[in-house]
Amino acid sequence: MTDVTGRAARSNSAGRFRLDGLDAGVRYRLHLMGSGDIAEVVAPATGVDFTVPSTGALSGRLLLPPGAISPRQWNLVLEPEGQAPRLLPLDWNEGRFRVAGLPAGRARFSAITLEARIPPREIEIPADRALELGELRMESGPLVRGVVRDPAGVPFAGRFVQLIGSRLAGVSTRSESEGRFLLGCLPPGRYAVVVGQALAGEFTSRHEFDVGPDGADIDLVHPRGGTVRGTARTGAGVPLAGSSVRVAPVAGGDPAVLATVSHLGRWSVDLPEGDYRFEIVAADGGVRAEGRAKVPEGGEAVLDLVGER
DSSP states (O other), X not given: OEEOTTOOOOOOTTSOOOOOOOOTTOEEEEEOTTSOOEEEEESSOOOOOOOOOOEEEEEEEEEOOTTOOOOSEEEEEEEETTSOOEEXXXXXXXXXXXXXXXXXXXXXXXXXXXXXXXXXXXXXXXTTSEEEEEEEEOEEOOEEEEEEEOTTSOBOOSOEEEEESSTTTTOEEEOOTTSEEEEEEOOSEEEEEEEESSSOGGGOEEEEEEEBTTBEEEEEEOOOOEEEEEEEEETXXXXXXXXEEEEEETTSOOOEEEEEOOTTSEEEEEEOSEEEEEEXXXXXXXXXXXXXXXXXTTOEEEOOXXXXX
């Protein structure tokens, strides 16, 4: 099965489209952008039909409770009837919002910031126009905060903490210098998070916790593993600055981008103990250099990579 990644076609006024450059005899998966529709075809193929669902929009303004600090972003949570929940991170913009392309019909709407929330409420999104929600007064609620530490109790700075497996899946934050983090104003319930230098399954640890009426203060123990640090330069010594460091376990697993090469050509990643492949990937997706290193538990490995710009 092949995903047609990076290839797209726009439908014309009659709703028709043409996608060229496919290999004959190969099975492809086509996605309709903005929809959950997927079609599997064997090239050459004709007569692939997609159904575009009716969409509408939401608009309004959020009002923070007294004393709350204006956030940079907030999360709109939409639970369309019969569909998976959608979490949409939005800029604060003084609380004003307008979001288009939402599925028309009955849904549950809620909102969350680091300090306040709007509990879920039933709404009906009309087709082809906006539902004006007006001014929505947010309420203070229980805060979820904590610390990320290694098994020896040493704080972990710069680790992502992201909710998974709930209608708020995708809400995330990052631990600060002392390992502390604030996840937000979450309703009481049972939650799960993943913790890692990057939010990629091969390199994260999973944790569960409960949020009560007064919130939660949690300790998350994340494996220390080891560190691989190195440089990425051309044969002439020019730093491959801005390139991504992509990592994959030699034993198998999906690769993940875990770091960016600095302007001096340096990079560093923390990983669980094991054997890994490293690639320096340019903005255009081309691999500029590659290598392999074993990560020692609690230790450090050095990998200097040389490639072409």
